[in-house]
Amino acid sequence: MDTSTLAAVASFVTLAKMPLLLPPNLFRRHPRPRGSLAVCCANSHASPPPPPPLRRAASDEEEVAPRRLRLRRIGEEFRALPEADRARRLLAYAAVLPRLTEADRVAANRVMGCVAQVWLLGRCDGAGHMLFAADSDSELSRGYCSCLVSALDGARPEEVLDVDTVDLAPLGVAAGSRSRANTWHNVLVGMQKLARAAIAAREGRPRGEQFPSLVIGRDGAVRAQGSYAEAQAIFLSPDQSKIAELVNTLMERNIGIVAHFYMDPEVQGILTAAKRQWPHIHISDSLVMSDSAVQMAEAGCKYIAVLGVDFMSENVRAILDQAGFNEVEVYRMSSEQIGCSLADAASSSAYTHFLKAASKSSPSLHVIYINTSLETKARTHELVPTITCTSSNVVATILQAFAQIPDLNVWYGPDSYMGANIADLLKRMAIMSDEEIAEIHSDHNRETITSLLPRLHYYQNGNCIVHDMFGHEVVKKIKEEYCDAFLTAHFEVPGEMFSLSMEAKNRGMGVVGSTQNILDFIKNHLKQALDRNVDDHLQFVLGTESGMITSIVAAVRKLFNSYESSKEGASIEVEIVFPVSPDAVSKTSVDDSHDFGSSVTNDLEQITIVPGVVSGEGCSIHGGCASCPYMKMNSLGSLLNVCQQLPDEDNILSVYQASRLNAKTSHGKLVAEVGCEPILHMRHFQETKRLPDKLVYQVIHGNGGESS
Incomplete structure (x- = not known):
């Protein structure tokens, strides 16, 4: 038992006398209904177990207050308590929550993303009410479960989906630990997933086809689920010759x-x-x-x-x-030539026009994504002082630039989705407390973040053709089928996927960043599972190019092997989900600018086969594929x-041969020399966390690539 729980237990007897906001008959047991539907599991990777003896639903007469009002009252209850008493009140709720049987406390019913082990079960009864049961090996987590079950057991599915997390915000400080406080949010997400499934079953809608995935076992064996995953798995055990x-x-x-x-x-x-x-x-x-x-x-x-x-x-x-x-x-x-849609966007006349506007607004700094050509970096640096960035350091670079140079204008490009996501992220910061903002960057507060928002500009017409596919179609399915899984997303994804990933990140279930950030996120959660050494199934949605799977599998296998008791330890699996359409080809219009391959035309549409992707598998029906056709031009042959x-x-x-760029810029300098300078500026920032003096001088004096 952890220290906070021990301290709470010491005065539990006194607190237990305080009234709890629970329906009077909530925990009355009833026999397991015969012939009922199997209980839905919170996770979708395993077959659901038989239904446990769940509590009966409250009758309509017993529904004195709407569900949201009941949850709001629970939130107000915790807000009114002194901070020292909040954890004790959680223990009081935990004391009245019935235990699940050992048969139900299994990995298939685990709620992912919780520090402790938390199990959730639920189903919809014949009267259309949701019946929930939950449990945990931590008393504080049981308290969270008890609060949610007390309010939502017996609710209709629509009421469960209508819950506003703002009403439960006070629960987040009850246990003192951010990671532990994520429990209630993750349990709620699991409940809402079950509610969506109940609505679909009621309306007679069949369950959608699952995304393909690869499952890596503790012995290193890989199990492919779906044709696209099978195509990836073939090459994980390469030909020895x-x-x-x-x-x-x-x-x-x-x-x-x-x-x-x-x-x-x-x-x-x-x-x-x-x-x-x-x-x-x-x-x-x-x-x-x-x-x-x-x-x-x-x-x-x-x-x-x-x-x-x-x-x-x-x-x-x-x-x-x-x-x-x-x-x-x-x-x-x-x-x-091996091109790139982002690099091509930055070399266009439209991008030059974007930067010419920037050159007229002093002081201005151009922050350009590393995934552009040296020629582009050189050309833009002579128009506007430029620093390169990666998806993992772009926000830090921009915040430091605004802090270091008064009244600065920042011009970011060429990835439009990333630019919009940066703006979205800064808007989220603008409503945070000064203390929370200072944790991100010590020189900023609500006032400074609000003042910089109108001075951030981003290019509107460039994107990665791979990350472009993570739009509405993919997001809708993730919400319905994978909302309780770990969600990873590259910073280049469209805004809808970015928002979903940020929501998951806020409850400890997601990451938004670079490919390395995604790999580290998966490794860190696997390390935690291995340290716990209990049966577990970790499910990650891969929100970036599917080529990452090879490095992910290698890293997962290495971690499994690094634990001495790997063969005798708990049964732990890592599932990587590819959020791609099961359709084998992408539908495109005749004027689609992302047309890379030969096309076959029929009376209905033009279908483009993307070379390098096995049979075109893994493509969205709205265009774009999880595999980059440019990268696939690098063959083993x-x-x-x-x-x-x-x-x-x-x-x-x-x-x-990668030839040297011997051409000269409009200022008479070598392209390679000027093009490297924005990269060197970034390296200086990575080492010192400050923009170099040379770049600051260039920005203030507006002389582009000229030195001080």
Whole structure:
């Protein structure tokens, strides 16, 4: 029992005499109804167990107050209590909550996201009332469960969905711990999921087809559910002969490989396995790729193969030159150009027009996403002083810039969704307390955040074609079927997915950020489950490119193996859900700007098959796929072809070589030199948490890429 619970128990006897706001007959048991529907589980990954002896529903005559009013009164009850007495009152509620049987206290009924073990069961009876039962191995968590059950057991499904979390906000401070206080919110989400299922059953709507997923067991075995997941799983156990062929080639020629998380699963599977024999292989996000290439050059690698889009190989080439490794050769993995919808948006005339407007508003700072070309970074830096950012540091960069430069205007681009999400996030901050804002950035408060909102501008016409798919269709299904799962989302997703993920984040069930942030989130929750060592099933919705699955599976297996009692420990599974449509192809219009492949036309529509994705699987019926067609241009065949022909004495690989940008800017400087400066500004910020003096001077004096 934890310290707060022990302290509360000490004076529990006195507090127990205080009246609780419970219906007088709430906990009266009734026999299990024969022939009733099976009890719905809070989690959707397992078959529901038989129904427990739930309490009977309150009659209409007993419904003195609306459900929301009852919950509001419970909230007011906790608000009126002195802080020291709130945990004790939770214990008083816990004391009157009936225990579930051991048969019901199983992983299939666990509520995810709670520090303690919490179990939830529920069903709709013949009269259309929801019957709930809950339990926990923590008395404080049982208290939360008791509050919710006391108000919602016997409610109609619509009443459960009508609950406003604001009414229950005072419960959040009752136990003193933010992580523990998330319990009531996560239990409520589970109840609402069951209520939605009851409404669907009442209306005769069949349950929707589940998203495909991969389940990783504690023994490292992978179970695929759905055709798309099966296509990903095939390459998690790669061909040993191909691994040996690649490793031998890399060792003989001293080649390092840097690859992006969104790489083709076949290539990633082989690279992940090959890394165990050849250390100079690294899979990461775009920024770390360049850093890893420098480390490989320092270790003696003569060549660097880049598996990504073209701006990534450009960045690697330029950063190696900046670090003094001009003799190390860098190669792309396609004889054709490998583009990127975001990089293309930033190189457009519309983006130049956006920045010309910025150059007329002094002082101005351009914050550009790292996923753009060096040429774009150089061109924009000479228009408006520029610093690059990643999805994990963009908010910190913008907040620091506003704090460091008075009356600053910030211009962000080219990702429109990320720009809108940044604005949304700052608006959320503007209604937080000064203390909460100071925890995020010590130099800001409600007044400063409110004042900077009109000075934040973002480009309106650029997005990632992969993250574009996480729109209404996907969000609607997540709300209905996966609202109680852990939700991960890249910062580039549309606003609806961002808002859903932020709501999950606020109750400890979500993360919004970079690919590395998502990977760390999954690893941290698995570590917690392994430390608890109780049967558990962790379900994560993957709100980014599906190519991340290889790195996720590798990280999960590594964690399982790192625990000494892995084979004898509790049964713990990690399920990764791909939120993609079961349809095999995406429907597009004739003028769709995201048309990458050959099309087949019938009388109804034009259907575009996206190359690189197995049979087009994993595509949304509203356009966009969970697999990036650009990244899939990096094939295993190209990798072996390039590596086996090195050294390129006859210059037959010139089309694959990442050439240096020898062109000059309008100010007469080398593009590579000017394009690297915004990156170096970001590196300075990452190290010091402040914008460099040189950049501040450029912003205040409005001289673009010119130095002080």
